Amino acid sequence: MKAKQRLLVISVLLTFLICMSLIVQSYIFKKDAEEVVVYWGMTGGKVYEIQQKLKQWGYYDGPIDGIYGAKTFDAVKKFQAKNGLAVDGTVGKQTAAAMGINLGTASGGGGVSAPSRGGGGARGDGDVYLLARAVHGEARGEPYLGKVAVAAVILNRVADPRFPNTIAGVIYQPGAFTAVSDGQINLTPDEESLRAARDALNGWDPTYGAIYYYNPAKATSSWIWSRPVHLVIGKHHFAT
Structure with a gap:
């Protein structure tokens, strides 16, 4: 009888541990899969790709230099307005999908580098x-x-x-x-x-x-x- 009780307790504990492990893995996966947003000041291959697309379609007339500046910002807004998207000048999941661009995930870097503000040192x-x-x-x-x-x-x-x-x-x-x-x-x-x-x-x-x-x-x-x-x-x- 005691042996059966011990087995029951062990089974319950194992089930609990497995459930907790799945919950933690799910949380990590969710965090890793956070949406990448490309915005003003960023640089890198994804910005280059965005500029190429926008230039090809006539929205952008600036240099294809991989730097997300004022002209890229304005071109993205024009593209968004023309395609019925939220007009905010940033390239998130929906805008990227409309452009045929895969931004990747936050854990993968998305092929972009975020800018930093100078003049004030590190912020706490x-x-x-x-x-x-x-x-x-x-x-x-x-x-x-x-x-x-x-x-x-x-x-x-x-x-x-x-x-x-x-x-x-x-x-x-x-x-x-x-x-x-x-x-x-x-x-x-x-x-x-x-x-x-x-x-x-x-x-x-x-x-x-x-x-x-x-x-x-x-x-x-x-x-x-x-x-x-x-x-x-x-x-x-x-x-x-």
Whole structure:
């Protein structure tokens, strides 16, 4: 009888261990298969392939140099608009499929290298989290591209001599951001805001170097209306 009980216990334990192993393997596979997104500032063979396709179809008139810059960004947006895709200037799974390009997976590198922002040294987790909090407070409900854009504006200010030269200094500059004034900066950022902060810190700037943005339905400063707007993402106007 005891022998049967021992066998039952062993069987249950083995079943449990097998199930846990399968769960862990499934998680690892899922992480390895994360979608690659090619965006402004990236370089490499996939960018080269994207440029070739766009040039062949008449969307792109720049050099085929494997560098994802302004002309590639604009050409991708034209392609997306023409083909009924979400127009964000980035090449993700759907846009790549429409182009007939296989981006691979995150674990495979995707044939691209992410850019890095200079001028500020290495960024710590504290900077990432603070930037994500600002994004969450300022751009919650905006499209993902708009969240990256808000983060990029903050980083563009860090690099501009007219503003403080740290992320915290820019964010907490008196009167600079509504999220600080109304306390939304203290909300816990979601995963998308954290990802947007990381993408901006890695060099993605969909704003073309903007240092201001505002929502025309809420802006109260007459001065901000004098700034030249060169991009609109969601409800925000981005200006220099």
